[in-house]
Amino acid sequence: MGKTPTINDVARLAGVSVATASRTLTQVRRVSPGLQERVFAAARELSYAPNPHARALAQASDATVGVVVHDISDPYFSEITNGLLSAADACDRLVVFCNTFRHPERELAYVRHFRAQRVQALILAGSGREDREFGAAMAEQILGFEAAGGRAVVIGRHYAPGDAVLPDNFGGARALAAALAEMGHRRIGVVSGPPQLTTTFDRLAGFRRGLEEANVELPAEAIAAGDFSRESGERAAHALLQASPGLTAIFAFNDVMALGVMRALRERRLRVPADISIAGFDDIPIACDISPPLTTVRVPMAHMGELALRMVVEPARGSALRVEHLPTKLIVRASTSRPPR
């Protein structure tokens, strides 16, 4: 009848015990070639698929990888996700995603959920937060998770323990500052990200450093915070130009906001880059497709995803935390040029 076959059926058909069937199927111990063959044949004949829950229950852990993402529809995260998924496919792992919609509580809730599910690995793919309380709560979760044998990797700088994949936000922003200064810009506006994110913090610090090194000032009113969404970029640009009409360049902390900034500039009939230059961060795929193509800092997003997945899957070697620093790269395109006059 229609029942899905169990390992018992396989064992019976192969004429062996369930132990032998299980062992051949999981390769956990040598089984003589003859029996092995019979078991495989039986499994194939029944088109047997092991019940992952039973397996997870029996061995008290689940091979899937849990991923917590801020916002999957943000190209930054889609790219990371893409890398993650292709690496997962390569090593035959299943990945479960959760979207926090940028709510810290949800982030914690999802991590707790994954712990309950006994996933083997956990990837935090959002930025970390400059928030003591949150950091402590998350650290507790992660430590508990790892204490129970789980493996955790964070993407971006977190105050959570665990292996990490870190893009060089600081260096990228610094290089961009240097480049803008070099072009002759002296009055630069910044559309930053949510202040509590470490990503925002690092990009700002890097940009500041770069400007200092070039002796360019960055007054407080030339900084407006966005939330990494297009709309926020648009709003911030208007605010910025209101407060400091003489800006010759605007740096948005991600490309998505840079798109919003561009739109704001169009509304104000400012030409890019003739009247004002604009730069973003990330180098999302469409950055080179818009007109003018966007100057930005390339973050190897897909690669970060792949790396994170591989780190989480390969066995821990020793107990040393692994931290992979990934370089970012300044990509100068047509949206920036020397300032007018």
Add this chain to the structure above:
Amino acid sequence: MGKTPTINDVARLAGVSVATASRTLTQVRRVSPGLQERVFAAARELSYAPNPHARALAQASDATVGVVVHDISDPYFSEITNGLLSAADACDRLVVFCNTFRHPERELAYVRHFRAQRVQALILAGSGREDREFGAAMAEQILGFEAAGGRAVVIGRHYAPGDAVLPDNFGGARALAAALAEMGHRRIGVVSGPPQLTTTFDRLAGFRRGLEEANVELPAEAIAAGDFSRESGERAAHALLQASPGLTAIFAFNDVMALGVMRALRERRLRVPADISIAGFDDIPIACDISPPLTTVRVPMAHMGELALRMVVEPARGSALRVEHLPTKLIVRASTSRPPR
């Protein structure tokens, strides 16, 4: 010690049997208020989290929703996914994603995987295929899944049984054809999608119909197939202009390819829309942010995702297949205008 608490611990602490504990926690049968209270208190005190695998094993089904997507980094799918996830969050469901990278075999493999996992619900979020063999194989999987009590929803027209969420690809393309003809275009190029996808089929059919109704021809050499990627759009546009230099408009079957087309036109020093008009399909978020803003057909992607999730989660009423037809809407922006002269 560090063991995670089980329902036994909760029962013991509350001074009841595991059956009572389980029943209070799952609300499956009335339990007297007094005991109920004690169980909840015990669970809270131990910060008990049920083991989802044990639960899935015991009741032979798993509350998570499996989603099969073609390419999560394609904005079309990220938007659907976003809708899916927010609906899932609202009803407290976990969602597992798989990316097929557009390989039909993987699509089948993932569906099989989800069946093995006994997920309660399955969403096929990619386009269907005009492929008899594939359709049959998929239909078999879906039927088997549903026979075992699972619920399946497809997004887009599939040859698979199951509830469906269907955007009006035909109508949208037809409306666009009418609009272009109305503007005066007579020589229109098409960058279509992968020929085996039902989405491609329907958009082409709709566009054809619209042109016929306006007495505009669509010769075979004015159609080039892409694969929904930016690069393919760029290549196809070059091919098209090579073959038919006199085109006054190009319709790309999705916005991502339209971006590629735009780039190709820029390379050829053609102005949009002064020299040539261009239109896309989907209305992905950046469609209105590029310059010129893209004329396109809006597909309610996020809404489709939400709807699919809700359909899959709410109990089946009767055995009638539910099919939700969703309208699409022509959005005319600056990338189209009347043809030159």
Add this chain to the structure above:
DNA sequence: CGCGATTCGGTAAGCGCTTACCGTCAGCAT
């Protein structure tokens, strides 16, 4: 050729939960 060492199958005990089934007892009609 005997004996310990090794290999490899099988038996059975769980993993943590749900739920069929049974027993108890209060409440009610007769």
Add this chain to the structure above:
DNA sequence: ATGCTGACGGTAAGCGCTTACCGAATCGCG
């Protein structure tokens, strides 16, 4: 009062798999 019903707790049997443990068979060596 008695018997019946219904409500509600508990007992225990799984769900499908892994794996510790045991014992039989095989091997190599002195």
